[in-house]
Amino acid sequence: MITFSNISQTYKVAKRKAGVKAALKSIVKRDYTYVEALKDVSFTVNRGEIIGYIGPNGAGKSTTIKVMSGILVPTSGTCTILGRTPWDNRIEHVKNIGVVFGQRSQLMWDIPVIDSFELMRDIYRVPEQQFKKNLDELVEVFNLSEFTD
Known part of the structure; x- marks a missing residue:
């Protein structure tokens, strides 16, 4: 069983400004923006159930899979797969799952x-x-x- 409860993932992204002067200034002091990749996402997949996870680019599909595979630790929320939290012991977790990312x-x-x-x-x-x-x-x-x- 997969339980994905109230998962949010926020990324801190450095703002980039054009020009050499701005690039040099950013070495000393960086400005950041925050991007919400997932906002309070919840779902359950029962044993034997087959699902499709579709959406437009930037909808958070890959981020969801990365959380489920233990690659990312979410900003908030809980995820259990087969009774385990994916990021607690990622090496053991990935021995029992399979993930293929379409871009790679x-x-x-x-x-x-x-x-x-x-x-x-x-x-x-x-x-x-x-x-x-x-x-x-x-x-x-x-x-x-x-x-x-």
Whole structure:
């Protein structure tokens, strides 16, 4: 179960002004603005439930996923996934979840797809038998055999 309760995330962003003089001045004294990426977001996902999380650019989708994966600690609110708070022990938490960000490829452009998958298997210490089972299943479901042969 996933419980996301009253999560807010505010970023402190340095204001940038044009010109060399302004750039030099900003070294000594910076002005900041605050950006609310998430404001009091709450939802629950029950075991076995499948959801889609969509919205326009800047709506907070990636920030939500980063909080859920433990990459970010929210400014306020609570999140529990499988009974754990993601950012309390991120290393243990990420062993049991999977996250793919659409803007960044997990595949290396200059090596075969299967080699990229093998590299990820090694990095995340996925047992060979489990890796093979998952790979075979996903290749079949998504019709990817032309990319993995």
